[in-house]
Amino acid sequence: MALFDEKTLRKLDRLALVAAQVRAGQIKGERRSTKRGTSIEFADYRDYTRGDDLRRVDWNVYARLERPYIKLLEEEEDLAVHLLVDTSRSMDYGSAMGAESAEGSAADLNKFGYARRLTAALGYIALAVGDRLTVTALRDSAPVAQFGPARSRAHTLRLLQFLEGLASGGFTNLDAALRTYALGSHRAGLLFLISDLFSPAGYRTGLGQLQGRGYEVAVMHLLAPDELDPPLAGDLRLIDAETGTPQDVTLDGSLRALYRRRVTAWRDEIEGYCLKRRIHFVPVTTSLPWDELVLFHLRQRGLVK
């Protein structure tokens, strides 16, 4: 599977992920930090206090003013980027009608394919700017596969191979999976959760725990167009792809309208929750070309610059 082509890759090259809240960095990266550090970029002065490194006193200012000032320099650091992909059975939904096209992008309505493509794009952006990237596949109530942590563009091919090797299946207990991830020994950073949030057990506790551990969380809520406006009518028995639970419905125009309203209300509810918790929420319909999503919508929301 060719996740994306050369042209898109070049466009992604110019992008970088932005974390507004996360400040942690362990090694010097290409990222300017709000922390003052040891680079050669000047930031500010402050009064000398006892215990400061004498090497950092600006002697020229001392000669002129006869008072010691410490020269503050900008720190450059790296960012830990976590990409969590929901690989449950429910994600493998939506017709994959554009999967074989040469562009391999725009028309892929299948949520799982879309999620992998999106993950690859975000991961590539992270690797390209030297961020510390971890990609994790979530299934059942725990992470099932992990890529990284990795840094540098050299890992791009491995990342793509990892994503291509992923398969969907099983059910999701998003809450438990996120909790498990939060408790894992990861460096907190910018975390993208790519999921349809079809998790009967919920997801809020998990998100809360991640935030508690210092993660800046962005939820990419993926839905196929068929899930927003189901092309169904008549007397139906709907079977849940994950649990096999049947649900009898007799679908007519009014019920379809009711469903559409219900979906919108559900998304609004999630968005409201995220807004309150300062979680980035990006509603994604798979009919939206993924490159447009990355190059335009994520930029607009300040997650990418």
Next chain:
Amino acid sequence: MALLAPLALLLGLLALPILILYMLKLRRREVEVSSTLLWQMLMRDREANAPWQRLRRNLLLLVQLLVLLALVLALARPFFRVPTIATGTLVVLLDGSASMQATDGGGLATRFEQARAAVRRLIDELSSDGDMALILVGHQPQVLAAATNNKDVLRAALAQAQPSEIPADWDAALALAAGTVRAGQVSDSVVVIISDGGLPPNLPPLPAEVRYLPIGSSADNLAIQALALRATSSGPQLFANVVNYGDADRSVILSISIDGRLTTAEALQVPAGGQQELVLKDLPPNPAVYEARLSLPASAAAGAVLDQLPLDDTAWAVYQPPAAGRVLLISPGNIFLEQVFAALSGSLGLQAFKLKQDQPLPPEPFDLYVFDSILTDTLPTADLLLVNPASSQLFEVGGVFTNTALVRVADNDPLTRFVDWSGVNLLQARRVEVPDWARVLVQAEGGPLVFAGEVGGRRVAVFTFDLHDSDLPLKITYPVLMANLINYLSPAQAFSAPDGLRPGQALTIKPGSGDTAITIQDPHGLRYAAAATEAGVIFADTYALGVYQVLSDQRTLGRFTVNLFEPLESRIRPAPSITVGRVEVPAAAPQAEGQLEIWPGLAGLALALLLLEWWLYHRGATLPAGPGWRGWWQRRKAG
């Protein structure tokens, strides 16, 4: 509203099998979706909001139950009680006379259609235990339907009824109605007369209650009530009489056509209720068909109609010159000839005219010229009876012979039927060489005494002796022979109807000798044929107005006309009441209670619902992925 067959409601139990079948047939299609999470939430919402929504989804079931309901109700035969003219056992007399063709039918074409609608309403409102006999009153009353409760039979019989162009025979119709009532043996019989009231006076009473349903509204009618031709010495004279039966003075054009050519058109002012006459003189003496027609003057408003009854706006008359009967006797004076023509004129329809021998021949043609002892230089081209003639271009006459003993009287000749020459004595006769065209009727030893034949398109009979030289005129055989000869020379008309006939009047047609078949062609072109018999042919199918043609297998025998000329029919003013027996019957008001059944409407509703059900099912089956018919409807409304 009530039901005629309430037991049929039990068929409503069929709803149970429908419901059961519906439950059995409901097999849901299985569809895999990514998650039923939202659907579960949705169904919880919905069931909490409106539990009755579940029913609405089964639109097809609902429609099917409605179809069943409509059918069951139709079978139960619900009816409304409606006021009607009469109910029970009805004998309906439907007027089919000429006046019912008046065009003031009130929205319908004619009074007859209006009457037909009234009968149809009576049939619709006929109660379930009543029955109806339907009689069309025409020239002969006709039972369209014997007493029955079957409304379909009645409606079919009614649909076949057609009005006639002639007066109706109400006496016979009432007799038939009385017979129908008696045959029914039911005490509550009602005779309903649906008519415009043109009933003759002195009708017999009826053994049942009579209701009268008047039809028509207008009295506006102009009629030609007489059209006659009379032969005068200066040619035929025409007399026409136009009557205005309406309430307003009218000016009309009376056009007279002769053999289809418009000859004259006179403007007449006819006062309301009055009449006007037209006399035309000096018309051409030829046989011809005269047609008189009323029309509006040119000043009339566009779209105006002459009157409500067109049937009596046209009349016909045939001028047949009294050709067979005009005989000119040219004689120095012959009492025997004069007497025999005077005697025969009655039985043979002759008109004899005398002329002295020195007078010139009159210019007008005669059918038979009788020359006694003299001959003009140029013989007329008509038939001739020559008595004791001189030589002429027809034959040569020689000297006198006295050998007049009888040799032979021709056998088997119609001219010598019943002729007995045995006692006749004859002094002398003239010798004549019998020409080729003639046949000898009476042959004496010395030569022919009487011969006859056809030459140059005319018939000629010859006596070769002077009647005064014999005792023939004193014998009984003389008038017989003369009648035979005159019949031969100038055959009597086959029929006589100089003033035309009234509709339905019979005509006796006497075929001429040699005719074997008679054909009568009526104004519509219908031909009636009959074998010619000696007693004559009686023709009575004179039910169409117009000109009839009478033909034999050899020749045209003549024409005659049938005209309405019936004031009872032309006076179309609807009568407010009629008199039957000694009882005056006013217009009936709806006083009985009829039953108007509504099952046809219910059956139609069931059919419409069935079509709707099919459509709904079809949409559901062919467009499962569509937005549903409700969405389609909303888009349609929005668009």
